[in-house]
Each structure stands twice: as structure tokens, then as C-alpha cells.
Amino acid sequence: MTPGATPAPFDPTALTLYLVTDTALSAGPSGSRSVLDVVTAAVDGGVTCVQLREKDASARDFLALVTAVAARVGERVPVLVNDRVDVYLAARDTGAVVAGVHVGQDDLPATAVRALIGPDAILGLSASTTDEFHAVAALPSGTVDYLGVGAVHATPTKPDAPEPLGVDGFARAAATARSTSGLPVVAIGGVTVADAAPLRAAGAAGIAVVSAICAAEDPAAAARTLRTALENSADTTPSPEGSR
Numbered sequence: 001m002t003p004g005a006t007p008a009p010f011d012p013t014a015l016t017l018y019l020v021t022d023t024a025l026s027a028g029p030s031g032s033r034s035v036l037d038v039v040t041a042a043v044d045g046g047v048t049c050v051q052l053r054e055k056d057a058s059a060r061d062f063l064a065l066v067t068a069v070a071a072r073v074g075e076r077v078p079v080l081v082n083d084r085v086d087v088y089l090a091a092r093d094t095g096a097v098v099a100g101v102h103v104g105q106d107d108l109p110a111t112a113v114r115a116l117i118g119p120d121a122i123l124g125l126s127a128s129t130t131d132e133f134h135a136v137a138a139l140p141s142g143t144v145d146y147l148g149v150g151a152v153h154a155t156p157t158k159p160d161a162p163e164p165l166g167v168d169g170f171a172r173a174a175a176t177a178r179s180t181s182g183l184p185v186v187a188i189g190g191v192t193v194a195d196a197a198p199l200r201a202a203g204a205a206g207i208a209v210v211s212a213i214c215a216a217e218d219p220a221a222a223a224r225t226l227r228t229a230l231e232n233s234a235d236t237t238p239s240p241e242g243s244r
Ligand SMILES: Cc1ncc(COP(=O)(O)OP(=O)(O)O)c(N)n1
Pocket: 018, 020, 051, 053, 082, 083, 102, 103, 104, 105, 106, 107, 124, 125, 126, 147, 148, 149, 158, 186, 188, 208
């Protein structure tokens, strides 16, 4: 960024169709498909944001993945790093176009992450209870950019996810999250194309999916189908209450 220039504010429309990656699921029917293949196809199909999530990779391998994905799609959509602030910073230091980090309740606290990544990076935080929403609301303005709320449905992708909320429970959680924190909310957990319109109507700025795209035979087609379902639901979407 030019010195002195004002950074572009976080644009919540980037949350519309949010892909979170999984290496094992990405391998696909042939067993040889890579995360990079899936991300590329998914962005071509209409994904608006990508989070790289690697629970078992070494820091070195994760960094290589982040820089490869950022080189491929970082100019087209925000690329975020799950959990690993160190990997995000190392990628950014190499000049990679990486947008930010997503952390949860057991990861580094949001205030610590914001101090490490600086004011311009995107920071997403998982939250699912009223207490967690109130805690987010108490943070200094600009600490967190969006909330990941779930699980909507139970999912084998994250067996340790909070209790499933269901779509109605998500609607109540999203209303509390938005009224307390003013932040846009992404719905996550077992989300399929059938959930797209109901979740948008329930106040989701977007949906985050792992298996609906990573495990699909054709990730580009899966992304297109999800995106179409989201576009068709646009008329029922409440307007965002706030963003950074
Ligand atoms: C968009 C989005 N929402 C929620 C999560 C879950 O984050 P977390 O609770 O830290 O769990 P892990 O993903 O780290 O297992 C997410 N990753 N993305």
C-alpha cells in the first residue's frame, strides 16, 4: 500500500461463498487432486473467499501451500489462513497476497492476533454462544471483521464443533451476534446447497463450506450451484448492520 493511503475497508460481500479447505477431502475420487486444484476450480466457479485450513501439515508445508494458493487466486479473492498467525505473517513477508487469519475460541485471542497482523489484515473469529458474542462486542472497534457461527449442522469435518444450532438456532444466534457486535456473520457446519437460501434469510452474510466443494466430483460446478442458490436468495437477505 502507498504510505499514507487509507486501507480499503473490509467488504462483507467477500463472505458470500466462503471455501474452507481440507486436504484429504480435496483429493477427490481419483485421490490425486490437490488443494490448489480445488481452490482454483472453486474460485472459477464463484467462491468469494478462501480459508486454508491444515490441521496436520508442518509449518513449512503449510507456508508452501499458502504462498502457492495466494499466487494463484490472491488477487481475485481474499485468502485467509486458519489458526496459524505465524504462517500468515511468514507468507506475507515473502510478498504473498494473503488477506488475513481466521481463529476460534481456543486459538490466540483476537486482540493478540490483531496486534500481530496489523490494522489492515482481515481477522475472522468463530463464536456461537451469547457470551461469546458479548465478548466480541466488548473488544476495541476494528479488532474482528466477521464472525463464523456454527455448527449449523453436525459435521464429520469437525467432530469437535459446538452443538449444532440448526437453521432456526442459527437465525437466533445471528440476530444476537449482529445486534451485539454489528459484525457480519458467516454460517458454517454441514452447509449444503439446500441451506443457502434459508441461511441468507436467517441473516447470514454468507455461507462457509468445506465438503460441499472439496469433496465434490466437480468443485467448479459445486461452487456455481451454491453461488446461484445464494444469488436467488438475495432478495430475502437482511441488509448488514455494520462493518469495519
Ligand atoms: C468461517 C469459519 N468459521 C468457523 C471456523 C472454525 O474455527 P475454529 O473454531 O477455530 O475451529 P478450526 O477451524 O480451527 O478447527 C472456521 N475455521 N472458519
